[in-house]
Amino acid sequence: MTFEAIAPRFGGGVPAGSIRVFDTTLRDGEQAPGAGLTAAEKLEVARQLARLNVDVIEAGFPAASPGDFEAVRRIAQETRGGIAVAALARCRDGDPQRAVEAIGVAERPHLHLFIATSDIHLKHKLRIDRDEARREAVRWVKWARETLGRDAEIEFSAEDASRTEDAFLLDVYEAVTEAGASTLNIPDTVGYAIPSEFGALVGRVKDRIGDEAVISVHCHNDLGLATANTLAAVQAGARQVEVTINGLGERAGNASLEEVVMALRTRPNQFPDLASAVQTEQITAASRLVSYLTGFAIQPNKAIVGGNAFAHESGIHQDGYLKNPLTYEIMTPQSVGLSGSTLSIGKLSGRRGLQGKLRELGHDVDGEQLDAVYRAAIALADTKKEVTDADLIALVEVRKADVPRSIELLGWSISSSSGGHSLGSVSVVCVGEARAADSTGNGPVNALFKAVDEAIKPVLHWSPVLTEYEIKAVSEGEDAQGQVLVRARRSSDEGPGALVVTGHGLSTNIIEASLEAYLVAINKLHGAEINGVEVAFVGRRLAEELP
Numbered sequence: 178m179t180f181e182a183i184a185p186r187f188g189g190g191v192p193a194g195s196i197r198v199f200d201t202t203l204r205d206g207e208q209a210p211g212a213g214l215t216a217a218e219k220l221e222v223a224r225q226l227a228r229l230n231v232d233v234i235e236a237g238f239p240a241a242s243p244g245d246f247e248a249v250r251r252i253a254q255e256t257r258g259g260i261a262v263a264a265l266a267r268c269r270d271g272d273p274q275r276a277v278e279a280i281g282v283a284e285r286p287h288l289h290l291f292i293a294t295s296d297i298h299l300k301h302k303l304r305i306d307r308d309e310a311r312r313e314a315v316r317w318v319k320w321a322r323e324t325l326g327r328d329a330e331i332e333f334s335a336e337d338a339s340r341t342e343d344a345f346l347l348d349v350y351e352a353v354t355e356a357g358a359s360t361l362n363i364p365d366t367v368g369y370a371i372p373s374e375f376g377a378l379v380g381r382v383k384d385r386i387g388d389e390a391v392i393s394v395h396c397h398n399d400l401g402l403a404t405a406n407t408l409a410a411v412q413a414g415a416r417q418v419e420v421t422i423n424g425l426g427e428r429a430g431n432a433s434l435e436e437v438v439m440a441l442r443t444r445p446n447q448f449p450d451l452a453s454a455v456q457t458e459q460i461t462a463a464s465r466l467v468s469y470l471t472g473f474a475i476q477p478n479k480a481i482v483g484g485n486a487f488a489h490e491s492g493i494h495q496d497g498y499l500k501n502p503l504t505y506e507i508m509t510p511q512s513v514g515l516s517g518s519t520l521s522i523g524k525l526s527g528r529r530g531l532q533g534k535l536r537e538l539g540h541d542v543d544g545e546q547l548d549a550v551y552r553a554a555i556a557l558a559d560t561k562k563e564v565t566d567a568d569l570i571a572l573v574e575v576r577k578a579d580v581p582r583s584i585e586l587l588g589w590s591i592s593s594s595s596g597g598h599s600l601g602s603v604s605v606v607c608v609g610e611a612r613a614a615d616s617t618g619n620g621p622v623n624a625l626f627k628a629v630d631e632a633i634k635p636v637l638h639w640s641p642v643l644t645e646y647e648i649k650a651v652s653e654g655e656d657a658q659g660q661v662l663v664r665a666r667r668s669s670d671e672g673p674g675a676l677v678v679t680g681h682g683l684s685t686n687i688i689e690a691s692l693e694a695y696l697v698a699i700n701k702l703h704g705a706e707i708n709g710v711e712v713a714f715v716g717r718r719l720a721e722e723l724p
């Protein structure tokens with residue numbers, strides 16, 4: 178069977194045989210509590226999404242905060258090569274204007290308007306009736322079409338569509354299509370739908386709208402069905418899928434990009450003549466980057482990108498796999514960018530060799546960044562027998578998460594003995610002022626963190642409150658590098674809307690790694706305080722509901 182191109186009156190449509198991949202890691206994904214990214218980090222993720230070759234990058238929600246506006250604007254400015262940049266906006270005065278301002282510079286702007294349509298949302302959240310919801314939807318779609326012209330992509334989402342009364346939902350979709358929407362998104366906002374039921378809903382929208390608009394789906398994973406629902410929707414006629422890397426997103430997350438894309442690729446008979454343009458070999462790099470920057474670990478048994486996804490532990494499986502990998506492997510590790518090799522630094526032929534190796538691992542690094550990684554890899558080779566792929570990736574990642582620094586650590590010392598008593602001293606420069614402090618603690622990290630707090634408090638007038646501390650070895654062996662993740666907030670910023678940031682540190686000395694992670698977090702908190710533009714943190718800055 179061959180599918181026809183979908184070419185609505187407006188927007189770019191979808192070519193025959195294509196599934197448009199709309200990545201919302203930087204919008205819905207970033208709304209996951211604790212996953213806040215700085216504008217610079219969002220830009221790093223956007224660059225990796227461009228390497229993945231997704232069709233649309235939903236970069237954020239510009240009305241949510243000045244920081245998110247700035248992040249969307251920078252991504253819109255930088256993203257080229259036919260990749261569209263989307264921004265979310267409520268159907269409410271102020272939001273669409275702000276979104277249009279942010280994506281105006283994009284090569285391919287994609288405006289995403291939404292309003293809730295289910296009775297439960299209308300009655301309890303928006304406190305408006307169905308007629309008003311439909312009126313506002315039509316009004317803002319019309320405004321957007323008049324403002325952006327006929328070629329721009331204007332997407333309309335009926336929030337909580339899967340719990341909306343059918344006849345009303347279809348009326349709203351028809352009305353916004355007449356008003357100029359080129360994509361109709363059907364969100365399963367609370368992850369309530371079951372695949373057969375969701376596929377049928379997509380079929381009904383398709384029957385009503387025909388090819389007047391591209392049908393899109395946006396599935397949440399509250400029942401663990403987001404990927405299944407998305408695939409059922411594709412079989413029923415959806416041609417845009419809204420997904421996130423690692424399935425990141427509100428509550429249980431969104432449909433995961435890697436699962437949906439690899440299902441399309443691995444089971445072509447189930448999706449005849451349909452394919453995405455995603456470079457699947459970039460999936461592992463994207464997954465690691467997002468996990469690293471958000472601090473959301475990937476469970477080992479996560480499909481496609483979990484540490485065990487391609488591991489064969491039991492004897493029977495290993496025997497079969499060795500005779501023929503197809504016995505237990507439906508995809509190759511290479512197809513998702515896992516090279517599986519390890520390499521010792523001695524074999525690198527200088528910077529070029531390192532660059533080639535990093536490219537194989539999904540990281541395009543050049544210029545000053547390459548020099549810095551090279552110097553760090555050589556230094557690491559002095560303290561560690563073997564520099565592995567995982568070490569190299571960690572060295573690249575730690576640079577991607579770098580932040581502007583007003584607080585620098587000059588030195589530290591620690592004395593610690595059995596019985597838990599530790600005494601730490603630090604010297605820092607805090608916003609231009611040299612400061613030193615000592616503190617005791619129940620262990621070396623605690624003592625040094627407290628000493629940092631003492632040193633900076635008189636200047637900043639707040640202390641960091643540590644909400645999470647995690648340490649893991651990057652590779653095997655006693656000489657492995659330790660990777661530390663901390664999450665922290667300001668003592669002066671409390672309650673559910675408090676800004677929580679992450680910090681990372683990497684060193685073969687775990688105290689050094691811990692202090693580095695703490696200092697990164699403190700600098701982010703300070704940056705957010707003095708200059709909202711440097712940070713995005715979309716989810717925690719909008720007082721009202723976010724979908």
Ligand code: KIV
Pocket residue numbers: 205265291334335336337362364365366367395397724
């Ligand atoms: O889950 C949801 O309904 C959303 C919409 C804005 C698409 O995120």
Ligand code: ZN
Pocket residue numbers: 205364366395397724
């Ligand atoms: Zn959502």
